[in-house]
Amino acid sequence: MSEQPVLEVEDLTMHYTTRAGTVRAVDGVSFSVARGQALGLVGESGCGKSSIALTLLKLLPENARIVGGKVLIDGTDIVPLSEEELRAYRWDRISMVFQAAMNSLNPVYRVGEQIIEALELHVASAREESLERVRQLYDLVGLDPGFISRYPHEYSGGMKQRAIIAMALACEPDLIIADEPTTALDVIVQDRILREMRNIQAALAMSMIYISHDMAVIAEVSDVVGIMYAGKIVEMGGTTEVFKHPIHPYTRALMSAFPSVTGERHELMMLAGEPPNLLDPPPGCRFHPRCPYATDECRTEEPPTVRRGEHWATCWNPPEA
Numbered sequence: 001m002s003e004q005p006v007l008e009v010e011d012l013t014m015h016y017t018t019r020a021g022t023v024r025a026v027d028g029v030s031f032s033v034a035r036g037q038a039l040g041l042v043g044e045s046g047c048g049k050s051s052i053a054l055t056l057l058k059l060l061p062e063n064a065r066i067v068g069g070k071v072l073i074d075g076t077d078i079v080p081l082s083e084e085e086l087r088a089y090r091w092d093r094i095s096m097v098f099q100a101a102m103n104s105l106n107p108v109y110r111v112g113e114q115i116i117e118a119l120e121l122h123v124a125s126a127r128e129e130s131l132e133r134v135r136q137l138y139d140l141v142g143l144d145p146g147f148i149s150r151y152p153h154e155y156s157g158g159m160k161q162r163a164i165i166a167m168a169l170a171c172e173p174d175l176i177i178a179d180e181p182t183t184a185l186d187v188i189v190q191d192r193i194l195r196e197m198r199n200i201q202a203a204l205a206m207s208m209i210y211i212s213h214d215m216a217v218i219a220e221v222s223d224v225v226g227i228m229y230a231g232k233i234v235e236m237g238g239t240t241e242v243f244k245h246p247i248h249p250y251t252r253a254l255m256s257a258f259p260s261v262t263g264e265r266h267e268l269m270m271l272a273g274e275p276p277n278l279l280d281p282p283p284g285c286r287f288h289p290r291c292p293y294a295t296d297e298c299r300t301e302e303p304p305t306v307r308r309g310e311h312w313a314t315c316w317n318p319p320e321a
């Protein structure tokens with residue numbers, strides 16, 4: 001594929017300044033997303049997944065600082081852009097669905113009105129046209145258009161999340177970043193919404209970044225997966241390939257924590273110990289304090305990249321498959 005990726009992230013590093021010191025939340029992360037592709041990012045809570053999502057659109061809190069790297073959208077680096085210049089990218093090119101997004105609906109306005117408002121901020125259109133567009137979007141995300149004029153409290157949790165997805169789709173973005181989009185919902189609703197998002201993504205040839213701590217979710221929706229540990233991507237490749245033949249010991253450990261991913265039984269490798277404190281991450285390989293394969297060099301030197309075609313991982317001693 002020679003077509004330019006929708007998004008290219010190069011060596012991205014982001015820190016938070018806190019009273020306790022510098023939190024190294026994103027450390028030298030690189031990946032790209034092709035048109036129509038779904039990329040999954042998975043890792044334990046606190047490994048930096050949401051920090052990456054927020055950095056990609058520069059929706060950062062005051063104490064966050066992009067220390068290095070590039071975020072190229074259709075070839076343009078948005079890191080140096082001003083808020084004013086970023087407006088052309090947010091929602092129109094890239095939109096987001098957050099975990100707690102369904103709580104962000106304003107309780108005193110009808111849900112349909114809130115989507116129309118989001119739409120009209122970006123696309124000048126007559127009211128009847130906007131309403132028709134919202135009807136189409138409701139259809140697309142599996143909501144009864146009869147609910148357009150209802151208030152948020154009349155929606156279930158799953159319906160609210162569908163409305164948020166409709167809002168994210170409203171401006172026909174090239175890429176949607178969905179950060180734990182269904183984590184707050186029960187498993188059956190979660191499954192149904194994920195499957196529908198996957199269908200919409202395929203039908204519109206849109207790109208997606210799915211973020212989740214749940215390997216099973218990522219396995220279901222992603223073409224390519226990045227495994228994150230302590231602010232870094234430690235393994236990446238085609239989803240089937242990574243889950244069938246994981247290279248990194250952390251990926252193996254995660255998989256045994258989510259045995260439903262492949263349906264196969266894995267030798268259960270418990271993830272003992274805590275995720276590292278990103279105020280003072282371990283030297284060498286950040287996984288070494290928890291890794292059963294750790295050797296001396298793991299404790300002092302950054303691990304090299306091991307490649308099997310497009311599939312790679314960073315490890316000194318990748319265990320035999």
Ligand SMILES: Nc1ncnc2c1ncn2[C@@H]1O[C@H](COP(=O)(O)OP(=O)(O)O)[C@@H](O)[C@H]1O
Pocket residue numbers: 016017018023025043044045046047048049050051052061063278
């Ligand atoms: N606003 C903030 N200020 C300081 N530290 C933060 C802030 N937001 C997140 N962090 C820290 O950054 C690290 C990564 O967090 P986050 O990106 O939310 O992880 P994830 O989404 O994978 O759970 C964690 O150590 C977290 O405590």
Ligand code: SF4
Pocket residue numbers: 248249250285286287288289291292293294295298303314315316317318
């Ligand atoms: S580099 Fe060493 S500590 Fe890190 S995952 Fe590989 S074997 Fe384990």
Ligand SMILES: [Mg+2]
Pocket residue numbers: 049050051179180
């Ligand atoms: Mg998060």
